[in-house]
Amino acid sequence: MLSSVKRFVKQKARPMITGIAQQVWVEQGEASVDERVDARLAEAVSGTLVALVDERIDRAPKLTARNLPMAPDSADLVVPIGRRDDGELPVPPREMWQIDVPDDETYLATGREHLARMVEILDANGAPQEDWGAVLELGVGSGRLLRHLADHAAEHEVWGVDVDEAAVNWLSEHLSPPFRFAPCSTEPHLPFDDRSFGLVYAGSVFTHIAELVDTWVLELRRVTRPGGWLFITFQDQHWVDEIRALDDDHWIGRRLEAGRAHVDRLGVDAWMVSLGRANTGAMVIHDRDALVRRWSRFFDVVAVEPEARSLQSGILLRRPG
Numbered sequence: 060m061l062s063s064v065k066r067f068v069k070q071k072a073r074p075m076i077t078g079i080a081q082q083v084w085v086e087q088g089e090a091s092v093d094e095r096v097d098a099r100l101a102e103a104v105s106g107t108l109v110a111l112v113d114e115r116i117d118r119a120p121k122l123t124a125r126n127l128p129m130a131p132d133s134a135d136l137v138v139p140i141g142r143r144d145d146g147e148l149p150v151p152p153r154e155m156w157q158i159d160v161p162d163d164e165t166y167l168a169t170g171r172e173h174l175a176r177m178v179e180i181l182d183a184n185g186a187p188q189e190d191w192g193a194v195l196e197l198g199v200g201s202g203r204l205l206r207h208l209a210d211h212a213a214e215h216e217v218w219g220v221d222v223d224e225a226a227v228n229w230l231s232e233h234l235s236p237p238f239r240f241a242p243c244s245t246e247p248h249l250p251f252d253d254r255s256f257g258l259v260y261a262g263s264v265f266t267h268i269a270e271l272v273d274t275w276v277l278e279l280r281r282v283t284r285p286g287g288w289l290f291i292t293f294q295d296q297h298w299v300d301e302i303r304a305l306d307d308d309h310w311i312g313r314r315l316e317a318g319r320a321h322v323d324r325l326g327v328d329a330w331m332v333s334l335g336r337a338n339t340g341a342m343v344i345h346d347r348d349a350l351v352r353r354w355s356r357f358f359d360v361v362a363v364e365p366e367a368r369s370l371q372s373g374i375l376l377r378r379p380g
């Protein structure tokens with residue numbers, strides 16, 4: 060790709076632009092036409108290459124084994140130190156929230172509510188909090204749920220990982236201690252020893268993982284201790300029906316409608332549909348029964364609960380002891 064761009068510039072673009080520039084600039088009495096043409100060409104070519112990298116590499120759904128850049132638009136990188144008052148855990152800046160809510164109170168309340176629902180499901184299925192031990196949240200985002208586990212973190216290690224390195228850096232500067240954070244990549248590999256955690260959870264993360272889905276689940280299995288728990292929320296036909304029934308003009312409904320031909324194959328001849336395939340930007344929907352069948356090869360499937368996190372269903376898995 061790079062060599063064909065260079066060839067095109069050398070053989071075609073440069074002579075053409077030099078000819079035109081000579082006519083214009085020489086008429087205007089400008090000197091060093093060559094230098095100026097070279098400078099303009101370098102500018103144009105570097106723009107094209109940046110666009111190519113962006114399109115061909117950064118957005119390539121197949122190239123999943125990579126870190127997402129923390130600040131893709133900056134040439135140099137300076138990671139700010141956080142400021143933290145003693146006492147209350149700070150609320151992250153709104154652009155990190157990943158949830159459409161009007162204010163800090165609602166942001167905090169939805170996190171508390173989503174975590175409480177998970178705790179309720181775990182509790183009802185023989186996994187009370189006192190049995191969890193160390194906890195990992197995959198796709199911790201802005202720490203919306205994790206922050207409500209501060210008491211647990213006083214006694215046990217509580218970790219959050221995410222491919223969004225900028226978010227992880229904010230969390231590391233502002234919510235650690237009591238929590239611990241590390242960035243991960245879209246490659247199913249986590250920086251933890253085997254059997255490190257008693258509970259691993261992922262809220263609305265497998266709703267964005269379109270590639271290597273089972274390999275991710277197996278990686279989570281590796282870091283879960285035997286007898287430990289895994290709780291994952293996902294979008295299924297119930298979620299689709301509820302979104303379709305909503306009487307508003309939301310982008311999620313419009314995207315579902317645009318992908319109707321694919322979505323309606325769920326449970327017929329498809330176990331998973333991904334609308335879009337860009338890393339983290341994909342909208343992934345699973346057939347519930349097929350997902351249970353698939354993951355029961357790796358875990359004991361303990362419960363499947365509709366509306367475990369808003370309209371998403373939740374699956375509770377246990378690593379055999």
Ligand SMILES: C[S@@+](CC[C@H](N)C(=O)[O-])C[C@H]1O[C@@H](n2cnc3c(N)ncnc32)[C@H](O)[C@@H]1O
Nearest residue numbers: 157198199200203221222223245262263264339
């Ligand atoms: C919808 S947000 C949910 C964030 C958080 N769990 C919450 O409930 O607020 C999805 C998160 O998953 C992260 N993510 C997507 N794919 C991931 C992967 N393969 N590994 C880790 N995190 C991932 C995204 O960066 C994003 O922070």
